[in-house]
Each structure stands twice: as C-alpha cells, then as structure tokens.
Amino acid sequence: MSDPTAAMVTAPQAAEPGVVTDTPPDAGRPGEGASKDKPRGLLGDAWYDLRRKPLFWISAAFILFFVIMAAFPWLFTQTDPNFAELSRSRQGPSADAWFGTDIQGRDIYARVIYGSRASILVAVAATIGTVLIGATVGVIAGFRGGWIDQLLSRIGDVFFGLPFVLGAIVILSQFNGPGTHRGEWAIMGLVIAVLIILAWPVSMRIMRSTVLATKNADYILAARALGASNTRIIFRHLIPNCLAPVLVYATILVGAFISTEAALSYLGVGLQTPVVSWGVMIASAQNLIRVSPYMLLFPAGALVLAVLSFVMLGEAVREALDPKMR
Amino acid sequence: MGRYVLRRLLQLIPVFFGTTLLIYWLVWAVPGDPFAGKCGERPCSPGFIATMTEKYHLDDPWPVQYVHYMANLLTGDFGETFGQRPISDIIIQAYPNTLKLATVALTIEALIGLTAGVVTGLRRNGFLDNLVLISTLFLLAIPVFVLGFVLQFLLGVQLGIIEPTVRDGAPWADLIVPGFVLGSGSMAYVARLTRTSIAENRRADYVRTAIAKGLPMRRVVGVHLLRNSLIPVITFLGTDLGSLMSGAIITEGIFRINGIGGAVYRAITTKESATVVGIVVVLVMVYLLMNLLVDLLYAALDPRIRYE
Numbered sequence: 167m168s169d170p171t172a173a174m175v176t177a178p179q180a181a182e183p184g185v186v187t188d189t190p191p192d193a194g195r196p197g198e199g200a201s202k203d204k205p206r207g208l209l210g211d212a213w214y215d216l217r218r219k220p221l222f223w224i225s226a227a228f229i230l231f232f233v234i235m236a237a238f239p240w241l242f243t244q245t246d247p248n249f250a251e252l253s254r255s256r257q258g259p260s261a262d263a264w265f266g267t268d269i270q271g272r273d274i275y276a277r278v279i280y281g282s283r284a285s286i287l288v289a290v291a292a293t294i295g296t297v298l299i300g301a302t303v304g305v306i307a308g309f310r311g312g313w314i315d316q317l318l319s320r321i322g323d324v325f326f327g328l329p330f331v332l333g334a335i336v337i338l339s340q341f342n343g344p345g346t347h348r349g350e351w352a353i354m355g356l357v358i359a360v361l362i363i364l365a366w367p368v369s370m371r372i373m374r375s376t377v378l379a380t381k382n383a384d385y386i387l388a389a390r391a392l393g394a395s396n397t398r399i400i401f402r403h404l405i406p407n408c409l410a411p412v413l414v415y416a417t418i419l420v421g422a423f424i425s426t427e428a429a430l431s432y433l434g435v436g437l438q439t440p441v442v443s444w445g446v447m448i449a450s451a452q453n454l455i456r457v458s459p460y461m462l463l464f465p466a467g468a469l470v471l472a473v474l475s476f477v478m479l480g481e482a483v484r485e486a487l488d489p490k491m492r
Numbered sequence: 493m494g495r496y497v498l499r500r501l502l503q504l505i506p507v508f509f510g511t512t513l514l515i516y517w518l519v520w521a522v523p524g525d526p527f528a529g530k531c532g533e534r535p536c537s538p539g540f541i542a543t544m545t546e547k548y549h550l551d552d553p554w555p556v557q558y559v560h561y562m563a564n565l566l567t568g569d570f571g572e573t574f575g576q577r578p579i580s581d582i583i584i585q586a587y588p589n590t591l592k593l594a595t596v597a598l599t600i601e602a603l604i605g606l607t608a609g610v611v612t613g614l615r616r617n618g619f620l621d622n623l624v625l626i627s628t629l630f631l632l633a634i635p636v637f638v639l640g641f642v643l644q645f646l647l648g649v650q651l652g653i654i655e656p657t658v659r660d661g662a663p664w665a666d667l668i669v670p671g672f673v674l675g676s677g678s679m680a681y682v683a684r685l686t687r688t689s690i691a692e693n694r695r696a697d698y699v700r701t702a703i704a705k706g707l708p709m710r711r712v713v714g715v716h717l718l719r720n721s722l723i724p725v726i727t728f729l730g731t732d733l734g735s736l737m738s739g740a741i742i743t744e745g746i747f748r749i750n751g752i753g754g755a756v757y758r759a760i761t762t763k764e765s766a767t768v769v770g771i772v773v774v775l776v777m778v779y780l781l782m783n784l785l786v787d788l789l790y791a792a793l794d795p796r797i798r799y800e
Contacts, residue, residue, distance in 0.1 A: 320506055320510070323507040323510075324506075324511050325514075327510075327779060327780055328511060328514070329779060331741055331742070332753075332775065336515065336518055336519065340518055340519070421633065429742060432742070433741070433745075433757070452641060455645050466635075466638045466642075469638065470633050473632075474629065477629060478629060
C-alpha cells in the first residue's frame with residue numbers, strides 16, 4: 167500500500183509541520199482562497215487560532231525570557247550566585263546588589279537569575295518524562311484493550327492512589343533525606359524521577375480515554391481496511407489525532423511542576439543547598455521574613471511569574487484546541 | 493447500578509494493596525539500620541532491638557513483614573511508635589483538626605468559587621468577567637506556601653487581624669485564613685469550571701424552552717441551568733475533598749496546626765517508619781473511598797450516565 171492513499175484518509179496529517187513540505191508554509195497566507203484549498207488539521211487550526219491571541223504572545227515572551235535566563239544566566243549578571251561575603255549579610259536592596267543580599271551575604275539578584283535554571287530544568291524534564299511515559303502507556307492500554315488495559319489501568323491506579331506531596335516526601339526522604347550528600351545533578355535527577363513516578367497516571371488516563379474515543383473513528387477503520395499495520399495506525403493516525411488533550415495538560419504541568427519543585431525544596435526534601443533554586447531560596451528565607459521580607463519576596467515573585475506564564479500559555483493553548491470554546 | 497458499585501469495590505482491593513505495598517516497601521525495605529538514632533545519643537539496648545525486631549518481624553523478608561502488618565491492620569491494630577505509643581492514638585488526636593481545616597477550605601472554595609463562576613458565566617466578557625479570569629490565573633499560579641507566608645505575615649504579624657498561628661484545639665475562627673490558603677488553587681479552578689459550564693449550557697435547548705415557557709429568570713437559572721451545570725463542579729469538589737483530607741502538610745506547617753499532615757511529616761523526618769506507614773495507609777484509604785464516592789455520586793446526579 168502506498169503513502170498517498172493513507173495520507174488521503176487522514177486529513178489532520180497536514181497538522182504535522184514535517185508533512186507539508188511541498189508547499190512553503192507562507193503560501194496559504196496572502197489569499198484566503200489559497201488557505202481554503204489546503205485542509206488544516208486540528209493542530210494547524212489551533213496554531214492559526216493561537217497566532218491571534220495576545221495572551222499567547224505575552225506568555226510566550228515571558229517563557230522565552232525565562233528560558234534564556236536559565237540557559238545563559240551570565241548574560242544577566244556577572245556575580246557568582248554562591249559567592250558569600252558575611253560582612254554583607256542581610257543588606258537591603260541597593261545599587262550594588264539590586265535585590266539585596268541573603269544571610270550568607272550572597273547576592274539575591276544573581277541567585278534569582280541562576281535559580282531559574284534548576285527550577286525550569288526540573289519542571290521541563292519532568293514534564294517531558296511524564297508525558298512520554300504516560301502517553302505511551304495510555305496508547306498501549308487504549309489501543310490493546312482487554313487484560314492489558316485492565317492491568318495497566320490498575321498499575322496506574324496504584325500510583326494515582328498515593329497523595330502527591332505525601333508520596334513525594336516519603337520517597338525523597340528515603341533517598342535524599344537530611345544528611346545525605348549528593349551531587350547537584352544527582353539531586354535534580356532524583357526530584358525529576360519522583361515527579362514523573364507520581365504524575366504519569368494522569369497523562370496516561372487522558373491519553374487512554376482519547377484513544378478509546380478515537381479508536382473506532384472512520385478514518386482509523388479505513389486505514390485498517392486498506393491494510394495498514396498496527397504500528398502505522400498508531401503513529402500516523404492515532405497519535406497525531408489524540409495529542410491535543412495531553413498537550414494542553416503538559417503545558418499546565420510545567421507550571422505546576424515549577425511550583426511543586428519549590429514546595430518540595432521548601433519542605434527540605436527536594437533540591438538542596440549546592441543547587442540554587444527558587445524553592446531553596448524561599449526555604450532559607452522563611453525564618454527571616456519579619457526582618458528581611460525582600461529575601462522571600464524576590465524569589466517568590468520570580469516563581470509566581472514563571473508559573474503564571476506557563477499557566478497562561480496552557481490557557482491559550484486549551485482555548486485554541488478545545489472546540490467547545492470557539 | 494448495583495453491579496457497577498460491586499465492580500468498583502472489587503477494583504479497589506488490588507489498588508489498595510498495591511498502594512500500601514508500595515508505601516511499605518519504600519519505608520521499610522530501603523537499606524539502613526532501622527534503629528539508628530532511635531535511642532538518643534547511645535546505641536539501643538539489645539533488649540529493645542530484640543522486642544522491636546520481633547514485633548515488626550524485621551528478620552523476615554519484607555513481603556512477609558507486609559503480610560504480618562496487613563493482618564494486624566485488618567484487626568484494627570495500627571502498631572506502636574518506637575516510643576511504644578499506639579499509632580491509632582496519634583491519628584485520633586490529629587485527624588479532627590485536619591478534617592476541620594478541610595471543611596473550612598472546601599466551604600470557602602465552594603462559596604466563592606461557585607458565586608464567581610455563576611456570575612461571570614452569565615455575563616461573559618464584562619469587566620467582572622475579566623477581573624475574575626485574571627485573579628483566578630494569579631491564584632492558580634501562586635504556590636500555597638508563598639500565599640501562606642504572605643498572608644500570615646501581612647494579616648497576622650503586620651496588621652494583627654488574625655492569630656499568626658492557630659491556637660490549641662484549632663478553633664474555627666483561626667482556621668479561616670489557613671482554609672483560604674489551602675483552598676485557593678481549587679477555588680480558582682471551581683470558578684473557571686463553573687463559568688465554562690454555565691456559559692456552555694446557557695445556549696442549550698432546554699434553557700431556551702424554559703425561557704419561552706415564560707418562567708422567571710430566577711427560576712430558569714436557579715433550577716434548570718444550575719442543576720445541569722454543577723455536575724462537573726460537584727465531582728471536582730468531591731475529589732478535592734479527598735485530596736484535602738489526605739493532609740495539608742504545607743499549610744499545617746506554616747500555621748502550626750496539629751493535624752495529620754504535620755504528624756506524618758514529623759514521623760518521616762524522625763524515621764518513625766511504623767507511624768508513617770500507619771498514617772499513610774489511613775490516608776490512602778480515605779482518598780480511594782472519596783474517589784469511589786464521587787464516581788457513584790456522578791451516576792446519581794446525571795441521569796444520562798448509565799453504568800452497565
């Protein structure tokens with residue numbers, strides 16, 4: 167069986183950027199007629215919608231800003247975030263240290279900048295892991311059905327039954343409790359793993375129910391009738407069409423993970439001192455809130471802003487992808 | 493319906509054992525001396541070690557320990573802490589406070605969230621609508637512990653309107669601000685969920701019919717629209733109560749509430765393994781039962797849903 171026939175069966179293929187290479191992406195834009203010729207898929211439609219939303223552009227700009235900050239912190243500050251000078255302990259914001267200094271005399275501005283790296287890295291890595299694992303298991307469970315579905319769903323339920331923060335504390339305090347000394351990357355890897363372990367069932371459930379709803383759609387049956395293999399059906403037809411809900415979830419999840427990472431660090435079981443992160447900074451500032459509130463204010467502000475931009479992005483993406491909102 | 497309930501209950505059993513097994517493994521089977529630091533600044537006496545080893549079957553492989561533990565648990569015996577205080581004692585002492593806090597949080601989020609959602613869902617795109625949308629975005633983005641600290645500092649320390657920490661016995665009045673902090677995220681979610689649901693159903697045929705029949709607007713909204721729109725909201729509130737009751741570790745920590753979350757956190761940091769397992773088992777049970785209840789409620793509320 168040849169490719170063109172399969173492509174005809176599934177309209178949303180145009181959504182994949184890689185597939186529509188035969189026409190330049192801008193070709194459809196100038197005339198309305200041209201854009202009507204080429205059917206847009208679900209994701210293409212969403213992108214068309216997104217481009218007109220100011221909320222999307224604002225949040226995207228903020229996220230870009232934070233990502234640049236995480237990738238190239240030295241663009242923003244020349245100060246070493248771990249350079250401590252006790253003679254400068256707890257000085258308020260000044261021209262010298264914009265956000266003031268903490269109890270060890272470290273520059274808070276530099277630490278807020280460098281803190282973005284750990285926070286965003288952990289959140290993004292954990293989100294990618296969660297979505298990959300959850301979506302894979304979800305597709306298998308939904309597509310296979312029968313006892314495999316039952317088994318995978320129950321395993322998901324077991325992990326879902328653990329209350330999130332509680333489960334994270336139990337796991338992390340066993341492997342990362344006070345007194346253990348691990349390297350920076352080992353701590354981050356551990357936190358990422360814990361977030362993935364506790365969060366994957368949700369994306370699995372989302373994916374599974376979408377697959378169940380799509381599995382018997384006409385174009386899947388048609389592809390099957392044309393003799394397409396299971397692998398081909400899953401990768402070319404099922405996944406592109408089932409991606410939307412899990413994508414929305416993933417965007418919001420990044421924000422949620424940034425805030426969860428901070429909460430775990432605040433509780434003393436997440437990232438720890440050699441790592442600079444917003445959560446670690448807030449944790450060390452909590453007892454000094456009465457005397458130097460700025461120590462809490464700046465990292466908390468950065469944290470809220472980062473979470474807010476991901477939540478806003480998720481909101482924009484959801485509105486674009488959810489046909490009910492149109 | 494009866495068969496559905498039965499099936500759900502049967503499904504609950506493997507999940508319950510799987511989750512508790514996982515917790516048990518995490519807490520007990522991780523290598524390390526369980527008696528390290530349990531007896532102060534000196535090593536534990538051989539007699540104590542022998543008693544405890546026998547009590548928790550620490551010589552057996554951990555799956556056997558788990559079976560013993562579960563057998564005890566099913567007869568209502570939660571075991572004892574290393575200081576030989578019954579764990580059920582700790583639970584009985586701390587749980588009422590957590591329940592109070594969860595109730596306050598749920599009431600606040602339901603009252604404010606629903607009101608905001610209904611008002612904005614009926615009048616979309618107005619000033620109020622945008623205000624609610626923006627403020628809910630902020631509430632969703634502010635982590636619980638930041639909100640807790642800021643409110644405690646502003647209202648409790650600076651302005652002196654509230655007690656900065658909750659007093660002994662957790663009187664209701666002291667729990668209002670902690671409850672607000674705990675429920676803030678869900679409150680924002682409830683407002684948005686209600687708004688979307690109301691806005692969607694407003695254009696439904698049955699609403700148009702009700703208006704065409706000449707019913708007063710109050711009745712159309714209050715009876716026809718609300719009852720149909722609140723189904724997803726109520727299920728969310730139910731699930732949320734389940735997770736609220738499984739311990740508000742952070743909120744309880746900030747406001748110094750003697751609740752189950754604080755108890756389990758203390759047990760984790762002092763490596764009281766038996767206590768951790770005991771409390772977490774109870775919490776998981778509550779959580780699973782709440783979820784089951786929500787599923788059943790869903791079927792009862794929405795006659796369109798029929799379980800085979």
